[in-house]
Amino acid sequence: MMNMGRNGSKDLYEEMCDITPGGVSSPVRAFKPYPIFAGSGSGSTIIDVDGNEYTDYCMAYGPLILGHSNQYVITAVRKQLRNGTVYGMPSEPEYGLIKRICDCVPCADEARLTSTGTEATMHAVRLARGYTGRNKIIKIDGGFHGANDHLMFNGVGPDLEPKAFSAGVPECMSNNIRIARYNDLESFGNIMEKDEDIAAVIIEPYMGNAGIIPPKKGFLEGLRRITSEHGVLLIFDEVITGFRVAKGGVQELSGVKPDMCTLGKIIGGGFPAGAVAGRRDIMEHMAPFGDVYAAGTFSGNPVTAAAGCATIDLLSPAQYGKLERYTDSIVKGMTDHIYDSGIKACVNSALSMFQVFFGCNSVSDNDESKKASRDRYMMLFRHMLSNGIYMPPSGGEVNFLSTAHDRHTTDRFIEAFGDFVRRGNE
Ligand SMILES: *Cc1c(COP(=O)(O)O)cnc(C)c1O
Numbered sequence: 001m002m003n004m005g006r007n008g009s010k011d012l013y014e015e016m017c018d019i020t021p022g023g024v025s026s027p028v029r030a031f032k033p034y035p036i037f038a039g040s041g042s043g044s045t046i047i048d049v050d051g052n053e054y055t056d057y058c059m060a061y062g063p064l065i066l067g068h069s070n071q072y073v074i075t076a077v078r079k080q081l082r083n084g085t086v087y088g089m090p091s092e093p094e095y096g097l098i099k100r101i102c103d104c105v106p107c108a109d110e111a112r113l114t115s116t117g118t119e120a121t122m123h124a125v126r127l128a129r130g131y132t133g134r135n136k137i138i139k140i141d142g143g144f145h146g147a148n149d150h151l152m153f154n155g156v157g158p159d160l161e162p163k164a165f166s167a168g169v170p171e172c173m174s175n176n177i178r179i180a181r182y183n184d185l186e187s188f189g190n191i192m193e194k195d196e197d198i199a200a201v202i203i204e205p206y207m208g209n210a211g212i213i214p215p216k217k218g219f220l221e222g223l224r225r226i227t228s229e230h231g232v233l234l235i236f237d238e239v240i241t242g243f244r245v246a247k248g249g250v251q252e253l254s255g256v257k258p259d260m261c262t263l264g265k266i267i268g269g270g271f272p273a274g275a276v277a278g279r280r281d282i283m284e285h286m287a288p289f290g291d292v293y294a295a296g297t298f299s300g301n302p303v304t305a306a307a308g309c310a311t312i313d314l315l316s317p318a319q320y321g322k323l324e325r326y327t328d329s330i331v332k333g334m335t336d337h338i339y340d341s342g343i344k345a346c347v348n349s350a351l352s353m354f355q356v357f358f359g360c361n362s363v364s365d366n367d368e369s370k371k372a373s374r375d376r377y378m379m380l381f382r383h384m385l386s387n388g389i390y391m392p393p394s395g396g397e398v399n400f401l402s403t404a405h406d407r408h409t410t411d412r413f414i415e416a417f418g419d420f421v422r423r424g425n426e
Pocket of ligand 1: 237273
């Protein structure tokens with residue numbers, strides 16, 4: 001990689017800071033001294049406004065499973081653009097995307113499209129409340145479901161008292177939320193036994209916003225069993241995992257079928273998207289026939305739908321196999337370097353996602369994830385950046401592979417990671 005300096009990014013950032021809070025449109029994108037401004041992306045590569053090239057492992061935080069500007073997707077989008085960008089009427093591309101979701105995702109008898117994952121979780125929670133006539137939702141500590149007021153709570157103290165992780169969320173909303181622990185069935189059972197007002201559990205079946213944390217054996221199966229026993233709806237938030245770990249998401253891989261799920265990221269093929277999907281008897285409670293309101297000017301947008309359909313059509317078992325193989329190579333390479341250098345760290349992964357936790361021997365829930373050294377992660381981030389590799393700028397996020405990553409990018413990542421752990425040990 002040529003190092004051309006980053007003055008273009010620096011200047012733009014200063015201008016941006018004058019006109020938008022923190023100089024970014026979403027806070028995860030900020031890092032010190034200033035974020036890099038993207039110029040263009042192609043395949044696994046992103047080029048910044050100064051002409052520096054990076055192999056991208058952030059991949060826009062998950063949507064770009066085919067890499068940047070995949071030609072097949074771009075062609076489908078171009079074709080749709082000739083016919084219009086938004087109609088305010090139902091359309092054929094929209095039908096195509098909903099049909100693919102219902103064909104691929106086990107719990108999806110029906111699906112309703114939205115423009116973001118945040119809207120999808122907002123609608124799912126409202127639908128669960130409307131359908132059951134109950135008020136409370138159980139979420140996991142460290143689970144993230146978008147900037148949705150109803151779910152922006154984590155647990156505090158040993159009893160995981162719900163506390164909003166943003167100012168501006170009314171205190172009283174904490175009355176309608178309960179917090180449980182990932183990979184800890186008992187923490188769910190205890191809440192459901194004591195409280196008859198629980199409408200639903202919403203959970204990322206693989207935690208993807210505290211690094212990546214896969215479920216322990218039997219956890220999702222157990223959660224299915226106890227929610228059914230208590231008449232509580234089970235909602236999988238598969239905004240990250242849907243069409244990423246398999247076309248049918250974690251529910252396909254695990255065989256555990258939730259009552260509802262939320263989707264986003266990949267289904268938009270690089271454009272803004274979300275969806276709520278689920279059992280027919282639940283979904284039919286949505287307006288216009290049902291009494292639960294859910295709406296959006298851009299919901300089912302035809303450009304998004306064209307890109308989403310093209311993306312889904314390109315994903316094959318061979319592609320998923322390749323994604324998994326390269327991720328496994330990276331994880332093995334990293335783990336070997338960690339072992340050889342004697343530092344304390346572990347690497348979690350699930351299919352095409354991975355993350356390293358410094359200072360931990362294992363990470364299976366949010367408490368353990370929070371113990372990881374975020375400073376050390378940011379040192380890694382900067383080291384990788386200077387080696388032409390863009391990881392997500394927070395250890396609480398996840399590295400994503402796309403089908404555009406290959407043996408070469410894999411080897412380079414492992415080598416640069418090896419340099420970092422060796423240097424840290426000198
Ligand atoms: C990204 C994400 C969301 C929010 O989706 P947006 O499109 O950013 O609103 C919801 N849930 C999970 C699990 C996510 O990772």
